[in-house]
Amino acid sequence: xxxxFEYSKAGKxxxxxxxxxxxxxxxxNLLRPEIEVLPEVSEREVxxxxxxxxxxxxxxxxxxxxxxxxxxxxxxxxNEEVASFFTxxxxxxxxxxxxxxxxxxxxxxxxxxxxxxxxxxxxAPAAGAxxxxxxxxxxRNYLEARGERREVVLIPDxxxxxNPATAALSGFRAVEIPSDEKGMIDLEKFKAAxxxxxAALMITNPNTLGIxxxxxxxxxxxxxxxxxxxxxxxxxxxxxxxxVKVADLGVDVIHLNLHKTFxxxxxxxxxxxxxxxxxxxxxxxxxxxxxxxxxxLLLWEEAEGxxxxxxxxxxVMVKALxxxxxxxxxxxxxxxxxAVLNSRYLRKRLEKKFKVAYPTETLHEFVLSDETFRDxxxxxxxxxxxxxxxxxxxxxxxxxxVHGALMIEPTETxxxxxxxxxxxxxxxxxxxxxxxxxxxxxAPHSTPVGRLDEVGAARKPILTWTQxxxxxx
Amino acid sequence: xxxxxxxxxxxxxxIRVEGDKATVGITDFAQRELQDIVYxxxxxxxxxxxxxDVLCSIDSVKxxxxxxxxxxxxxxxxxxxxxxxxxxxNKDSYGEGWLVVLKLEDPGEISSLxxxxxxxELVEE
Numbered sequence: 001x002x003x004x005f006e007y008s009k010a011g012k013x014x015x016x017x018x019x020x021x022x023x024x025x026x027x028x029n030l031l032r033p034e035i036e037v038l039p040e041v042s043e044r045e046v047x048x049x050x051x052x053x054x055x056x057x058x059x060x061x062x063x064x065x066x067x068x069x070x071x072x073x074x075x076x077x078x079n080e081e082v083a084s085f086f087t088x089x090x091x092x093x094x095x096x097x098x099x100x101x102x103x104x105x106x107x108x109x110x111x112x113x114x115x116x117x118x119x120x121x122x123x124a125p126a127a128g129a130x131x132x133x134x135x136x137x138x139x140r141n142y143l144e145a146r147g148e149r150r151e152v153v154l155i156p157d158x159x160x161x162x163n164p165a166t167a168a169l170s171g172f173r174a175v176e177i178p179s180d181e182k183g184m185i186d187l188e189k190f191k192a193a194x195x196x197x198x199a200a201l202m203i204t205n206p207n208t209l210g211i212x213x214x215x216x217x218x219x220x221x222x223x224x225x226x227x228x229x230x231x232x233x234x235x236x237x238x239x240x241x242x243x244v245k246v247a248d249l250g251v252d253v254i255h256l257n258l259h260k261t262f263x264x265x266x267x268x269x270x271x272x273x274x275x276x277x278x279x280x281x282x283x284x285x286x287x288x289x290x291x292x293x294x295x296x297l298l299l300w301e302e303a304e305g306x307x308x309x310x311x312x313x314x315x316v317m318v319k320a321l322x323x324x325x326x327x328x329x330x331x332x333x334x335x336x337x338x339a340v341l342n343s344r345y346l347r348k349r350l351e352k353k354f355k356v357a358y359p360t361e362t363l364h365e366f367v368l369s370d371e372t373f374r375d376x377x378x379x380x381x382x383x384x385x386x387x388x389x390x391x392x393x394x395x396x397x398x399x400x401x402v403h404g405a406l407m408i409e410p411t412e413t414x415x416x417x418x419x420x421x422x423x424x425x426x427x428x429x430x431x432x433x434x435x436x437x438x439x440x441x442x443a444p445h446s447t448p449v450g451r452l453d454e455v456g457a458a459r460k461p462i463l464t465w466t467q468x469x470x471x472x473x
Numbered sequence: 474x475x476x477x478x479x480x481x482x483x484x485x486x487x488i489r490v491e492g493d494k495a496t497v498g499i500t501d502f503a504q505r506e507l508q509d510i511v512y513x514x515x516x517x518x519x520x521x522x523x524x525x526d527v528l529c530s531i532d533s534v535k536x537x538x539x540x541x542x543x544x545x546x547x548x549x550x551x552x553x554x555x556x557x558x559x560x561x562x563n564k565d566s567y568g569e570g571w572l573v574v575l576k577l578e579d580p581g582e583i584s585s586l587x588x589x590x591x592x593x594e595l596v597e598e
Binding site: 380397398400454455458459 | 509511512532534535536538559560
């Protein structure tokens with residue numbers, strides 16, 4: 001595979017601009033100095049090069065993508081079509097000219113309230129971790145307004161990796177709560193860590209082991225007793241849609257990932273959407289702008305600070321609302337049922353040859369440990385070899401509480417045949433590890449590039465063509 | 474590989490006590506579990522830590538791990554060589570891959586640490 005620089009020939013040009021045109025009206029300090037190293041290629045070469053590169057991508061539209069806790073499911077194309085109707089407005093247009101657009105926001109807020117049972121939603125956050133941050137500072141603002149000083153946020157060791165970062169960024173100290181032998185929050189250790197200094201517990205439910213936290217009602221009761229909040233990371237909502245309203249479990253704050261659960265493709269860095277829902281007493285502390293209805297007209301109203309320009313990534317919301325309306329309550333319930341069924345089916349298939357980390361029944365995802373193969377190959381070897389079989393590998397080495405973890409989330413959009421083919425590939429790799437471990441340890445063999453030097457890339461990253469040339473010389 | 478003259482923690486740190494100073498690092502077991510280490514975030518000299526506080530963090534290709542202070546004290550010195558060569562922790566976790574030197578606050582805390590034989594039992598479990 002060649003880089004664009006390797007097509008370069010001195011003097012070749014693809015596009016002509018009058019260099020000086022308009023230059024005189026730009027202030028000197030804003031003018032960029034000449035870039036010394038640029039590839040000199042024709043337009044035709046540029047197009048071919050990038051088209052070829054784009055065809056090397058693996059995506060969820062291409063095939064199975066069981067990346068645990070990421071919910072890489074197929075997103076219906078019809079929703080892209082629906083979103084394409086909504087691209088002609090500017091966010092600064094007067095409200096009365098964009099009532100239809102504002103109605104999308106409003107209806108989505110209402111739908112998410114119905115799904116979660118919570119009292120108010122902001123759609124402003126641009127992604128999941130941004131939603132976490134919004135949710136936790138909403139709690140912080142509430143506490144500050146009441147003059148309460150609480151400095152601790154409790155986080156189970158099976159929570160999402162972003163949770164401790166959120167707590168720290170919001171000015172709290174993250175304290176880890178260990179899991180018990182069932183893979184759930186250790187209730188005794190939770191009780192021991194709970195006191196009036198605790199602002200919230202951030203729970204991921206089902207957690208990153210795919211296990212539903214059975215004691216969640218007891219946990220929320222204990223938190224509320226000391227005046228603390230229960231924050232739920234809703235990234236795993238695909239397991240619970242239509243099954244339970246999280247407010248009934250005592251959840252005070254949740255963020256949802258519209259780009260995981262509600263029909264927006266993701267994994268390329270955005271755009272995402274991480275709406276935050278809260279109970280009534282936290283609602284006044286949500287960031288602005290807030291949407292209010294007056295005489296049938298939807299209007300913006302400022303509120304406590306802003307978390308983002310305007311009101312989030314609108315087209316993601318259009319897709320989410322279209323998806324929710326298409327499926328309806330019963331349809332959403334079926335989503336989670338099939339997501340859980342697929343996961344349990346695959347787990348049962350793989351359990352013959354692999355070790356599941358915790359014996360507890362799992363919902364939409366499950367985690368294997370490397371126990372049955374670690375003396376022959378590593379988890380990374382297995383993941384790389386899966387590429388040769390045409391699958392995107394599962395999440396590896398997370399959660400940290402499982403040795404050599406493989407976290408598998410098949411989602412509801414995969415057929416039984418796909419699940420079977422994946423299980424067969426996993427079993428074949430175990431076979432290979434026995435008979436011909438070298439082929440696994442040096443995998444992948446069929447991808448555009450082979451095994452990458454991840455250590456070298458992290459220790460001495462080469463990020464530009466100039467750096468690369470220097471290294472070569 | 475668990476040297477007899479050191480003390481250990483359940484979270485896989487080692488500590489070498491010399492007078493009122495103690496050198497801290499992670500064990501060979503810990504570096505093997507982490508695999509190739511790519512970055513060590515060292516504390517600032519002068520930082521005060523309590524036993525069990527996060528002392529520094531280590532990033533490997535596999536994960537990011539926190540190193541906890543085996544005892545309370547003040548950071549006297551950090552291993553600057555790790556900024557350029559974090560792989561020293563992999564190569565020589567008990568020697569050149571040391572992390573920090575602490576000035577002991579309470580020598581009495583040492584008795585709460587694990588001996589080499591106790592740590593051996595823990596790792597072999």
